[in-house]
Amino acid sequence: PTAAVWDNDAVVGVGSAKKGAADVKKDLPTAAGKLVTSTEEWIKNGITMEEVEKHNHEDSAWVVVKDRVYDCTPYLKDHPGGASSIMITAGLEATDDFEAVHSKKAWDMLEDYYMGALRKGNTRTQAAVSEFAAGDTFLKPREFQKMPLVEKIIVNHDTRIFRFALPRPDMKLGLPTGQHIFLKAKYEGKFVMRPYSPMTDDNTLGHVDF
Numbered sequence: 001p002t003a004a005v006w007d008n009d010a011v012v013g014v015g016s017a018k019k020g021a022a023d024v025k026k027d028l029p030t031a032a033g034k035l036v037t038s039t040e041e042w043i044k045n046g047i048t049m050e051e052v053e054k055h056n057h058e059d060s061a062w063v064v065v066k067d068r069v070y071d072c073t074p075y076l077k078d079h080p081g082g083a084s085s086i087m088i089t090a091g092l093e094a095t096d097d098f099e100a101v102h103s104k105k106a107w108d109m110l111e112d113y114y115m116g117a118l119r120k121g122n123t124r125t126q127a128a129v130s131e132f133a134a135g136d137t138f139l140k141p142r143e144f145q146k147m148p149l150v151e152k153i154i155v156n157h158d159t160r161i162f163r164f165a166l167p168r169p170d171m172k173l174g175l176p177t178g179q180h181i182f183l184k185a186k187y188e189g190k191f192v193m194r195p196y197s198p199m200t201d202d203n204t205l206g207h208v209d210f
Contacts, residue, residue, distance in 0.1 A: 028117050029111065032116075033113045034112050036070075036115060038116055046117040047116045047118060047119055049093075049119075052091055053092075056091025056142075057090065058083065059073070061090035061091075063090060063098070064092070064118050069117070069118055070114055081101075087142075088182070089142075096191050100192055101194075138166045138173050139173060139181065147165060148165050149163070150165040161199065164208050164209075165206065165207050169206040172204070172205060173208045176202070181195070181196060183196055
């Protein structure tokens with residue numbers, strides 16, 4: 001799956017999470033989670049973001065959540081949303097994405113995969129939305145893109161079609177048939193992220209409908 005952000009006044013892009021920064025400095029675990037293996041150096045001194053970014057594949061999938069580093073590799077095959085839902089944020093800061101879709105049980109389970117704290121001063125934000133050249137498709141693997149809601153089509157009393165614009169009228173979405181993308185927005189102060197398959201196919205230019 002690839003990802004897009006519903007662009008409205010309440011939406012923020014993916015980046016370094018600030019919420020709870022003071023909390024995560026307290027009571028850091030003194031050992032690795034019971035389902036992973038860390039090192040004394042990582043537990044004691046933390047892990048750099050540069051190191052985290054190396055672990056962005058299915059043989060080693062790490063994420064950062066609230067300034068803590070977790071190795072999700074052992075859970076890939078058991079994840080209810082499939083391995084792809086983890087891989088979209090592997091090697092990245094994933095706090096917003098984790099908060100958007102996970103329950104308290106999932107937060108508790110996360111500690112079994114703890115590798116160490118993110119080393120202070122090493123948090124990076126994701127790059128700004130890319131500039132698009134002629135012939136480009138909209139979606140970029142593992143990178144959230146913003147797209148505005150431009151039309152709401154009323155089909156009947158309980159059905160709506162939501163049309164989102166792409167950056168250019170001649171642009172394709174770039175999603176193979178049968179695949180889905182994650183849409184993310186901030187609603188009532190909380191992030192919400194859900195997978196959707198478009199109604200439009202990849203021959204549609206300039207917009208995508210859900």
